[in-house]
Amino acid sequence: MSLLARLDRLPLSRPHYVLLLIGGLGYTFDGMDSAVVAFLLPSAQDAWSLSDGQLGFIGSATPFGFLFGATVAGLLGDRIGRKKVMMYALAFYAVFSVVAAFAPSYEVFLVARVLAGAGAGAESAIIAPFLSEFVPADRRGWFIGALAGFFSFGFVMAALIGRFVVPTFDDGWRIAQVITALPILMLLWWRRSLPESPRYLLHQGRTAEAEAVVADLERRVERATGAPLPPVPETAVAPSAAPSETARKVNLLTALRFLWSPAMAKRTGVIWLVWFVITFSYYGFFSWIPTLLVNRGITVTKSFEFSIIIYLAQIPGYFSAAWLSERLDRKNTIALYLAGSAVSAFWLSQMDSPVSITVAGAVLSFFLNGTYAGVYSYTPEVFPTWIRATGTGLSSAFGRVGSILAPTIIGFSAASLGFAGVFGLTTAVLVAGVVCVIVFGLATAGQSLEELTEPPVQEATR
Numbered sequence: 001m002s003l004l005a006r007l008d009r010l011p012l013s014r015p016h017y018v019l020l021l022i023g024g025l026g027y028t029f030d031g032m033d034s035a036v037v038a039f040l041l042p043s044a045q046d047a048w049s050l051s052d053g054q055l056g057f058i059g060s061a062t063p064f065g066f067l068f069g070a071t072v073a074g075l076l077g078d079r080i081g082r083k084k085v086m087m088y089a090l091a092f093y094a095v096f097s098v099v100a101a102f103a104p105s106y107e108v109f110l111v112a113r114v115l116a117g118a119g120a121g122a123e124s125a126i127i128a129p130f131l132s133e134f135v136p137a138d139r140r141g142w143f144i145g146a147l148a149g150f151f152s153f154g155f156v157m158a159a160l161i162g163r164f165v166v167p168t169f170d171d172g173w174r175i176a177q178v179i180t181a182l183p184i185l186m187l188l189w190w191r192r193s194l195p196e197s198p199r200y201l202l203h204q205g206r207t208a209e210a211e212a213v214v215a216d217l218e219r220r221v222e223r224a225t226g227a228p229l230p231p232v233p234e235t236a237v238a239p240s241a242a243p244s245e246t247a248r249k250v251n252l253l254t255a256l257r258f259l260w261s262p263a264m265a266k267r268t269g270v271i272w273l274v275w276f277v278i279t280f281s282y283y284g285f286f287s288w289i290p291t292l293l294v295n296r297g298i299t300v301t302k303s304f305e306f307s308i309i310i311y312l313a314q315i316p317g318y319f320s321a322a323w324l325s326e327r328l329d330r331k332n333t334i335a336l337y338l339a340g341s342a343v344s345a346f347w348l349s350q351m352d353s354p355v356s357i358t359v360a361g362a363v364l365s366f367f368l369n370g371t372y373a374g375v376y377s378y379t380p381e382v383f384p385t386w387i388r389a390t391g392t393g394l395s396s397a398f399g400r401v402g403s404i405l406a407p408t409i410i411g412f413s414a415a416s417l418g419f420a421g422v423f424g425l426t427t428a429v430l431v432a433g434v435v436c437v438i439v440f441g442l443a444t445a446g447q448s449l450e451e452l453t454e455p456p457v458q459e460a461t462r
Contacts, residue, residue, distance in 0.1 A: 002232070003198060003202065003207075003210055003211060003214050004198070004199065004202070004448070004450065005232050005233055005234070006214055006218065006232050007134070007136075007198060007214050007217070008136045008137060008448055009136065009229070009230045009231070009232055009233060010136060010217065010218065010221045010229065010230075011136070011221065011225060011230065012135070012136065012139050012143070013221050013224040013225050014220070014221075014224035015217055015220040015221055015224060016134065016135065016143070016221075018193065019131055019134060019194075020131070020143060020146065020147055022186075022189070022190060022193060022194065023127045023128075023130070023131050023147050023150075024146075024147055024149075024150030025150065025183065025186060026086070026090060026123055026124075026127055026150075026183065026186075027124065027127060027147065027148065027150040027151045027154065028150045028151070028153045028154040028157070029093075029120075029154060029180060029182070029183040030093075030120045030123060030124045030151065030154060031150070031151035031152065031153070031154025031155045031158070032154035032155070032157045032158045032161075032179075032180050033062070033093070033097065033116065033117075033120050033154070033158075033180045034062055034063075034066075034117075034120065034154075034155075034158075035154065035155045035158035035159065035311070036158040036161055036162065036176055036177070036180055037058065037059065037061075037062055037113070038059075038158075038162070039158065039159075039161065039162025039163075039166050039173075039176065040058075040166065040173045040176065040177070041055050041058060041059065043166060043172065043173035044058060044106070044109065044173065047173075048105070048106040048109075050106060054106060056408075057110055058109070058110060058113060060404055061110055061113035061114045061117060062113055062114075062116070062117035062120070063117065063283065063400050063403035063404050064114055064117065064400075064404055065113070065114040065115060065116065065117025065118035065119075065120070065121055066117050066118070066120065066121030066124070066396075066397075066400045066403070067121065067397045067400035067401065067404070068118050068121070068397075069089065069117065069118035069119060069120065069121030069122035069123075069124075069125070070121040070122065070124065070125035070393045070394075070396040070397040070400065071252070071393055071394060071397040072118075072122060072393075073085050073089055073121070073122030073123070073125045073126045073389070073393050074125055074126070074129075074255075074389045074390035074391065074392055074393020074394055074396075074397075075250065075251065075252060075255070075389075075390050075393065076389075077125075077126045077129070077130070077389030077390070077393070078200075078250045078386060078387055078388070078389045078390045079250060081196050081197075081200060082126055082129065082130035082133075082196065082197050082200055082389060083130070083194050083195070083196045083197075085122065085126045085389075086123055086126045086127060086130060086190070086194075087187060087190055087191060087194075089119050089120075089122035089123040089126065090119065090123050090183055090184070090186070090187060090190070091119075091184060091187060092115070092118070092119035092122070093116050093118075093119025093120045093122075093123060093181075093183075094119070094181040094182075094183055094184035095119075095181075095184075096112045096113075096115040096116035096119060097112075097116045097177050097178075097180050097181035098177070098178060098181045099112040099115075099116075100112035100113050100116055100177050101174045101175075101176075101177035101178045101181070102174065121396070121397075121400065122393075124396065125389070125392055125393040125396045125397070126389055126392075126393070127147065128144055128147065128148070128376045128377075128379065128380055128392060129379075129380040129383075129388045129389045129391075129392045130197055130389070131143070131144065131147060132144050132377075132380040132381070132388075132449070133197040133198070133199040133200065133380075133385070133388070133449065134197070134198075134217070137446055137447055137448045137449075137451075138326070138446055139326065140377065140381070141322070141325035141326045141329075141330055141333075141374075141377045141444075141445055142322050142323060142325060142326050143322075143377075144322075144376050144377040144380070145318065145319075145321055145322025145323075145325050145373035145374065145376065145377045146318070146319060146322045146373075147376065148318060148322075148372055148373045148376035148377070149315065149318030149319050149322060149373060151314070151318070151369070151372070152311070152314035152315045152317070152318050152369060153315070155311045155314055156308065156311045156312055156314070156315070158180075158311075159307050159308040159311045160308065161176045161179060162176070162307075163305065163308065165179070195213040195216065195217070196209070196213065197213075198210040198213045198214050199385045199449070200385065201213065202385075203385050203386045250386065250387055250390060255387055255390045255391070255394065256394075258387060259383075259387070259391060259394065266440055267382045267383075267442060268391070268395075269440070270436055270437065270440045270441055270442070271375075271378065271379055271382060271395050272394075272395055272398045272399075273432075273433065273436050274334060274338075274375055274378075274433055274436065274437060275375065275379075275395045275396060275398055275399030275402070276398055276399055276401065276402040277338070277402070277429055277430060277432060277433035277436075278338070278341075278368065278371050278372060278375060278399065278402075278433065279399035279400060279402040279403045279406075280399075280402030280403070280405065280406045280429055281341060281345070281368060281402075281406075281426050281429055281430055282368050282369075282372070282403070283402065283403035283406045284406035284409070284410040284422075284426060285345075285361075285364060285365075285368065285423075285426065306354065306357075306358045306361075309358055309362055310358065310361045310362050310365045311365065312362075313362035313363070313365040313366045313369075314365050314366070314369040316366060317337075317365065317366035317367060317368070317369035317370040317373070318369050318370060318372065318373045319373070320366075320370060321333055321337055321369075321370035321371070321372075321373035321374050322373045322377070324336070325373070325374055325377050325445070326445060326446075329443050329444065329445040330374050330377050330378040330381070330441075330443075330444050330445060331378065331437050331438075331441030331442060331443055331444070333370075333373075333374040334371055334374035334375060334378060334437050334441070335434050335437045335438045335441070337367045337368075337370035337371040337373075337374060338367075338371050338430050338433045338434045338437065339430075339431075339434050340363075340366075340367035340370070341364060341367040341368050341371060341430045342427045342430035342431050342434065344360060344363045344364035344366075344367055345364055345423045345424075345426040345427040345430060346423065346424070346427045347360045347363070347364075348360040348361060348364055348423045349421075349422070349423035349424050349427070378444060379391070379392050379395050379396075380392050380449075381444040381449060381452055381453075382442055382444070382452065382453070383453060384453040385449065385450075385453070388449075409425075410422050410425070410426075413425050
């Protein structure tokens with residue numbers, strides 16, 4: 001009887017929702033840390049008399065840290081385990097958020113923001129592949145999409161902190177960073193509550209530990225549902241319980257060689273491009289919208305209030321896409337929301353009043369974040385278990401290149417092309433993503449992770 005068949009036939013119930021909450025709270029604080037930086041910049045500028053160039057470095061610090069954190073987390077997640085990386089990454093992020101809060105100088109603050117971003121990026125990259133390995137195939141898209149939806153709560157909280165904490169207190173910008181460090185309190189809960197992924201354990205040859213995890217989850221699901229467990233179906237695809245050479249030796253070089261092998265290159269190319277497109281568009285938009293609002297004649301305080309409205313639109317964006325991903329498939333959901341983003345970006349380029357910009361911006365926010373829900377669900381599904389964390393981490397890291405480049409490219413575009421040019425450029429990037437996903441994307445809904453990944457593994461390792 002396959003352990004993974006036993007795992008995949010379990011109905012979603014309270015034990016799964018506890019995992020969703022634990023992972024989701026991590027994403028909430030990741031999102032809050034990423035978004036709060038925009039609200040800290042004016043205070044940091046006043047505190048240390050910073051130039052625009054120095055402010056730009058602060059703005060790029062978190063995504064720069066994300067890039068390295070996501071890369072390292074993926075590699076470590078496939079070598080030492082998903083759970084350890086997720087816990088250590090959270091602690092690392094929280095510690096350096098506190099260091100940034102009490103930084104005595106610009107240089108210390110900048111380094112601390114990079115390191116905090118590395119911790120947040122590591123945690124962000126590991127949560128989705130880790131939890132996707134617990135969820136039955138017929139609900140995996142919804143579950144991981146809803147998990148990613150917790151990012152939206154973090155962005156809304158960051159906007160509220162920026163509006164009500166930062167301007168209210170003399171050191172409000174420092175207090176804001178202490179608030180973002182609170183997830184350190186979750187560590188004890190996580191250490192006690194989270195099992196290691198049974199898929200990871202099987203691929204490491206730790207069959208007894210995997211059996212214990214699955215048996216414990218079966219008991220908790222049966223207790224939560226109050227009904228007998230469904231029968232175990234026969235499975236056509238099952239991974240070997242013995243540790244493979246590739247699993248033991250995964251590093252950046254072997255990972256890249258495998259991911260860009262003939263059997264995997266199309267999958268890798270599609271997912272990397274989609275990550276770049278959505279992250280470029282997202283960070284380009286959210287890093288510039290307060291400035292664009294101010295340039296349209298409204299006050300900084302009012303621009304923060306409009307930003308809250310735009311951030312709130314993220315919530316239905318994420319959760320609607322999570323719902324649709326099981327019905328339309330992940331690739332079609334991503335294409336639909338990317339197309340909606342492209343139309344919204346073009347619409348935004350034609351607006352010239354603060355209210356119309358805010359409405360169009362909220363619609364764009366809805367579709368951009370819905371795309372993220374699909375991407376977070378889709379990414380772990382296209383990579384085999386032994387390299388799932390690495391593949392997800394490298395995809396996320398490549399996307400962060402877009403987040404680093406976007407503010408600079410859009411800044412130059414705003415200077416030369418104007419407001420319409422900024423979002424005309426965004427529209428073109430998004431359309432490229434739509435075409436790529438529709439033409440080359442892989443359908444994944446309703447299939448087990450092994451059905452999706454075992455054949456490419458065998459072909460690529462012959």
